[in-house]
Amino acid sequence: MSRLLKFNIFRYNPQDKSSRPRTEEFVLEETDSMTLFIALNRIREEQDASLQFDFCCRAGICGSCGMVINGRPGLACHTKTRDLPGEITLLPLPIFELVGDLSVDTGSWFREMYTRTESWIHTEKAFDPAALEERMDNKDAVAIYELERCVECGCCVAACATARMREDFLGAAGLNRVARFLIDPRDQRTDNDYYEIIGNDMGIFGCMGLLACEDVCPKHLPLQNQLGFLRRKMGITSLKRLFRK
Amino acid sequence: MPITYAPAGKTGKWDGAMDWLQMLSGAGLILFMWCHMILVSSVVVSPGVMNAIAEFFEVTFMAQVGGPLVFLLFLTHFVLAARKIPFRAEGQKTLWQHARMLRHGDTWLWVIQAVSAMIILIMGAIHMWVVLTDLPITAVKSAARVQSGFWAVFYLILLPLVELHVGIGFYRIAVKWGFVKDADRAKFKRGENLLTLMFIAIGLITLLRFLFLSVN
Numbered sequence: 294m295s296r297l298l299k300f301n302i303f304r305y306n307p308q309d310k311s312s313r314p315r316t317e318e319f320v321l322e323e324t325d326s327m328t329l330f331i332a333l334n335r336i337r338e339e340q341d342a343s344l345q346f347d348f349c350c351r352a353g354i355c356g357s358c359g360m361v362i363n364g365r366p367g368l369a370c371h372t373k374t375r376d377l378p379g380e381i382t383l384l385p386l387p388i389f390e391l392v393g394d395l396s397v398d399t400g401s402w403f404r405e406m407y408t409r410t411e412s413w414i415h416t417e418k419a420f421d422p423a424a425l426e427e428r429m430d431n432k433d434a435v436a437i438y439e440l441e442r443c444v445e446c447g448c449c450v451a452a453c454a455t456a457r458m459r460e461d462f463l464g465a466a467g468l469n470r471v472a473r474f475l476i477d478p479r480d481q482r483t484d485n486d487y488y489e490i491i492g493n494d495m496g497i498f499g500c501m502g503l504l505a506c507e508d509v510c511p512k513h514l515p516l517q518n519q520l521g522f523l524r525r526k527m528g529i530t531s532l533k534r535l536f537r538k
Numbered sequence: 539m540p541i542t543y544a545p546a547g548k549t550g551k552w553d554g555a556m557d558w559l560q561m562l563s564g565a566g567l568i569l570f571m572w573c574h575m576i577l578v579s580s581v582v583v584s585p586g587v588m589n590a591i592a593e594f595f596e597v598t599f600m601a602q603v604g605g606p607l608v609f610l611l612f613l614t615h616f617v618l619a620a621r622k623i624p625f626r627a628e629g630q631k632t633l634w635q636h637a638r639m640l641r642h643g644d645t646w647l648w649v650i651q652a653v654s655a656m657i658i659l660i661m662g663a664i665h666m667w668v669v670l671t672d673l674p675i676t677a678v679k680s681a682a683r684v685q686s687g688f689w690a691v692f693y694l695i696l697l698p699l700v701e702l703h704v705g706i707g708f709y710r711i712a713v714k715w716g717f718v719k720d721a722d723r724a725k726f727k728r729g730e731n732l733l734t735l736m737f738i739a740i741g742l743i744t745l746l747r748f749l750f751l752s753v754n
Contacts, residue, residue, distance in 0.1 A: 469644040503642075504644050528715075531554020532554070534551070
């Protein structure tokens with residue numbers, strides 16, 4: 294006899310004037326290898342067609358199904374119900390704008406972050422479409438790829454106490470993005486240029502080192518190491534800037 | 539995340555320097571607290587040893603000059619670190635809800651650090667005032683203070699709070715600045731917890747020694 298799972302799900306539709314934030318209870322029989330993604334789809338199909346949540350790839354690649362699962366931000370498709378107790382509470386990710394129920398708009402936040410961090414290769418070299426692509430050291434390519442694995446689910450931002458307290462904080466996702474360009478040999482930006490972007494309390498110096506980002510990241514990105522690397526790098530840059538004159 | 543908040547060129551010129559100073563003042567105070575505990579606990583070995591150490595610091599004027607300097611460092615560290623503490627009820631509520639929701643050890647450690655900071659600010663200042671305005675430091679005077687009752691309770695509160703704050707601070711500096719990498723974090727944290735417990739134990743033994751030291 295499989296377990297009967299009790300789901301407490303946050304419900305609220307900001308588009309509907311009569312809607313009030315509340316928690317609704319759903320009961321579902323657990324099946325083999327059930328993920329929260331499967332459970333939510335069954336609830337929507339069998340019990341309440343109005344339930345809103347995001348998903349796309351079902352495989353932890355698109356980063357759409359981030360939500361707070363029993364207090365911890367995580368991906369619904371990556372979370373097996375057998376790893377959870379019989380009572381499961383699901384809330385939308387904080388910080389991001391609520392679309393409805395468990396669905397939030399992470400896209401606008403990340404678009405904003407991309408603009409602020411100028412998230413593209415800055416180079417003076419003219420692009421020659423006919424030329425062979427410039428080679429880079431394999432070690433660099435692997436290091437960049439490691440950071441590029443971010444699926445932008447927003448879990449690290451939602452788990453960050455600094456981001457909860459100040460909305461202008463870049464968060465681990467944004468700082469990780471900067472670290473990715475900092476180690477890219479094609480990007481000609483200097484440490485001083487990066488200091489303009491993250492050398493402040495909205496950037497790396499705002500990070501208090503609580504490391505919830507590292508602990509909840511569903512892709513297990515090396516966020517702690519990247520934040521330490523950026524703090525040292527920007528810390529040294531700040532001293533150089535102070536004593537340069 | 540409003541885009542106009544941090545336009546290019548408007549950087550935090552002093553934010554980096556203040557982060558350095560916050561870390562360095564904290565590291566300095568950690569070292570001071572460790573030395574302080576070792577020196578005070580010398581009373582357990584013998585009151586004569588503690589008196590000799592205290593006399594050395596007073597004859598060389600290290601207590602008279604160093605004491606106020608440590609107090610200055612203490613205040614500087616508070617002002618710098620307080621930049622991150624929410625003082626408005628709204629921020630405190632958000633942080634409290636966040637910590638309760640997340641049930642994440644390191645987030646709770648920060649809450650402990652912030653709350654203990656407020657209490658240490660007041661009790662630490664009182665302790666420094668009382669000791670530095672009544673030099674020289676002797677084992678008998680310290681014992682008489684502890685035996686008065688009030689000060690025993692005072693130090694029973696201050697001791698664990700300081701050691702927790704120092705221990706968490708040491709761990710935080712190491713992981714925040716990347717001196718300890720992700721692979722070693724759990725091990726380092728266990729070691730740090732042990733060290734904190736050890737210092738609390740030494741502190742309690744020292745308090746007991748003062749409590750039973752003859753003051754006549």
